[in-house]
Amino acid sequence: MLSTLPKHAACVALVFALVTAASARASVVIALDLQELTSKADRIVVGRVVWTEPIRTGHGMIRTRYRFAVEQDLRGSGNAEVLVETLGGTIGHLAMHVDGSPSFALGERVVMFLRDGGDAIFQPVGVAQGVMRVERKNGIEMVVPSRRGTLLVRPEAKGALVESTGPLPESEPLDVFLSRVRAIIEAQRGEAL
Amino acid sequence: MNRAWPSVLAVALVIGAAPNEAAAFCQATTVNEGQAMCGQVGEPLWWPTPCLSYAVDTDGSQWLDASQTRAAVDTGFRAWSSVTCSTGPTDIQFRRLADSTCLTPEYNDRGGNVNTVAFLDPWIDPRDGSVLNPESLAFTVVWSDTGTGEILDADMLINDTRRWARCPTDGSCTEFDLDSVVTHEAGHFIGIGHSLVRDATMFNEASPAGDIEMRSLEQDDIDATCTIYPPGSLRSVCGESDFTPRGGLDLNCEDNMTNGSGGGCSTAIGDGAQDAWASALLCLALFIWPRRRTGVPRDEHVG
Numbered sequence: 001m002l003s004t005l006p007k008h009a010a011c012v013a014l015v016f017a018l019v020t021a022a023s024a025r026a027s028v029v030i031a032l033d034l035q036e037l038t039s040k041a042d043r044i045v046v047g048r049v050v051w052t053e054p055i056r057t058g059h060g061m062i063r064t065r066y067r068f069a070v071e072q073d074l075r076g077s078g079n080a081e082v083l084v085e086t087l088g089g090t091i092g093h094l095a096m097h098v099d100g101s102p103s104f105a106l107g108e109r110v111v112m113f114l115r116d117g118g119d120a121i122f123q124p125v126g127v128a129q130g131v132m133r134v135e136r137k138n139g140i141e142m143v144v145p146s147r148r149g150t151l152l153v154r155p156e157a158k159g160a161l162v163e164s165t166g167p168l169p170e171s172e173p174l175d176v177f178l179s180r181v182r183a184i185i186e187a188q189r190g191e192a193l
Numbered sequence: 194m195n196r197a198w199p200s201v202l203a204v205a206l207v208i209g210a211a212p213n214e215a216a217a218f219c220q221a222t223t224v225n226e227g228q229a230m231c232g233q234v235g236e237p238l239w240w241p242t243p244c245l246s247y248a249v250d251t252d253g254s255q256w257l258d259a260s261q262t263r264a265a266v267d268t269g270f271r272a273w274s275s276v277t278c279s280t281g282p283t284d285i286q287f288r289r290l291a292d293s294t295c296l297t298p299e300y301n302d303r304g305g306n307v308n309t310v311a312f313l314d315p316w317i318d319p320r321d322g323s324v325l326n327p328e329s330l331a332f333t334v335v336w337s338d339t340g341t342g343e344i345l346d347a348d349m350l351i352n353d354t355r356r357w358a359r360c361p362t363d364g365s366c367t368e369f370d371l372d373s374v375v376t377h378e379a380g381h382f383i384g385i386g387h388s389l390v391r392d393a394t395m396f397n398e399a400s401p402a403g404d405i406e407m408r409s410l411e412q413d414d415i416d417a418t419c420t421i422y423p424p425g426s427l428r429s430v431c432g433e434s435d436f437t438p439r440g441g442l443d444l445n446c447e448d449n450m451t452n453g454s455g456g457g458c459s460t461a462i463g464d465g466a467q468d469a470w471a472s473a474l475l476c477l478a479l480f481i482w483p484r485r486r487t488g489v490p491r492d493e494h495v496g
Contacts, residue, residue, distance in 0.1 A: 028330040028374050059299040059446075060320040061334065087332075090339055094300065095223045095235075097335045099381050117324060126328040151377060153330065153369070 029100065031152035032126045034167040038184045040125045041113035043076030046134070046178070049104045050081070054089035062096040064089035065121070066104050068112070074178065075185055084114065085121050100151075102131045109134040111143055111177070129166050134174055141174040218417035219386035223339045236342030238335060238384035239421055243284035244431035245383070247349075248293035248444055250311040254371065256357045262371070263289065265359050266310050269375025272410050273383060278419035284427045285383065285418070288436040295446035298334035298348035305443025306346050308382070310375070312353040330355055331374050333381040345439055347382045349375070373407035385417045 038044065047068030056062045066084045087098035102124055104110065113130035114122035124130030129152075132143040145168040152166050168177070224235030247270065253262035270287040277283070295309040297319045316325045329352060336346040351357070351374070360366030360373075410418075 028332070028377060029326075030328040030330060032328060057321060059301040061298050061318065087334075090223070093339050094302070094345075095337045095339045096298075096300070097221065097223075097238075097337070099332050099378075101332075115326075123326060125326075127326050129328070 028151045028153060029127045029129065031154040031166050032129050034180065035184055035188075037113050037125055037129060037167040038075075038181060039188055040115065041075060041130065042116040043078075043082065043114045043122060044074040044112070044181060044185070045070045045076075045082055045114070046072040046074070046109070046111050046174075047082060048109045049106050052104070052106060054091050056089075056091055061087060061098075062089040062091055062094070063087055064103060068110075071109075072178070074181055079120075082112075082114065083121050084112065085117065085123055100128050102128045111174070111181075126167070132168055132177070135171075137171075142171045143168065143174050143177045144171045145169065218413050218420075220417070220421055221335070221381070221384050221386040223337050223342050236337075236339065237421075238337050238342050238344050240285075240344045240383060241427070242435065243422065243427040244286055244288070244435035245308070246288045246290050246436040246438060247308045247310055247382075248290040248295070250296055250309060251292040251294050252312065254312045254351070254353050254357050255314060256353070256368070257359065257371065261359055262312070265357075265371040266375050268372045268408065269377075269379045270382075272376045272408065273379055273418060276410065276415050276418045278415070278424050280419075281424040283418055283422055284424055285422055286431050288431075290436070290442065291444060293444040293446075295348075295444060297446060298350060299446055300336040300346040301440060301443070301446075302345075303440070305441035306438040307442060307444050307446065308347050308349075308438060309446075310349045310351070312351045314353040316352045316354050325350070325352070327352075327354075330369060331378055333378045335381060335384065344384055349378050349382065351375075370408070376410075377407050380414065380417070383418070384421060385414070 032040070045068065047070045049066050050069045051067035052064060054062055054064045063085050066086070068082050068084060070080055070082055086103060087101040088096055088103060090096075111132040111134065112122075113125045115125050115130075117123050132145065135142050135144050145166065221238045222235035223238065247266070249263050249266050253259050257265065267289060270289075274283065274285045274287050276285070290307070293307050293309050293311075295307050296311045296313060298309070298311075299320070300306060313319070313325070316327060316329075317323060318325060331349065331351045334348045334350070335344055337344050351371075356368040357371045357374075358366055358368035360368065360370040
């Protein structure tokens, strides 16, 4: 149907939609900076969602499993696909939401910092902080912070309390971001030796 | 082609009419997909009754004594039931029920339920032992009907491996203020998403530990409550039985963890347990589930 619309009409609708962009829900989560996020990750990948399935045991929580086709491995290696599980999902008429728990649409492309949860199932580090969505803006691939639904709090080691915006305060070009992550991985590897 | 214009405008108006987080609060919806925008996908979440209840887990937080734990939780919920709208006080009422042993978020559509507030150490899902995200301090699970947005049940989990306190009002506190976090989570309990208004309790990011400002609601939080639950839209008188969760009250959900089908040690109202002895033994076994505790004194407090 959209193909039958005047181009400017579609533009009006699109612009209106973008202007009113908003998001929902929040968990209370310890804020991580990019170094911490990287150090806590067993696997860091750029991938695309190719399959999704909600699962539930008995009356317990609904979880959603996503299979990602791995395009780039920044840390860790293994199968060309990685299985990621997050809290929340829908089964039949029952929906279960966990504030700030990341969810993905089929085909969506993301950079993910993943913790090995065992049984070859991973979860994002730092809840939504470990998920950076890749979007194309003005022809440039950008990574977009995914703090949606997360209330970030951060206690300092000596008791001083500071605010934090998490590992990716603002969108930045994908290649620049990946270079930063690779540099951190190298530095952390050097420290470990 | 001309006939398409109403559709275009309708789409634009529907999208534009959705709550705008840059302007104010957000009502959560049944769908949380990808970068879905507030209120634009799915049905808005709402409780069909103003008579809401919760139960604190029997052990409470290891960092506070039982009475302090319960007082902090009560404070968090009371913030929302104390809202006064321009047309009168909110209809929402909360009742704290007897303590619960239910440590796992669940919704049983064939039996009793409880809206539990559970303190977990270790920070794992008791049902299957899966590790919860260690950076998460607390989260609220909201169960809803995808067709109507009706909230069926809500459970709050608090990561008790972290240090909690009831911080003094001067903010001199390096632990996390339990009152504040419960207040924030209680907002989600009633279906409110986050806000971009920095002072709001439902603000979505970057609040330091020890911050107690979230305890008190700001205008944006009040607007959310009054918009989702306008005074008079739900009945304002709650009888004792109205606080019973959907399907009856089941304060002990561990039975459901073993067979996934209900029954067992439940003391459910309207969800009869058949074999009391077998149930008692099952409960006893389930209590052996490992939890590091510091001997929190227990009280029997029905709010």
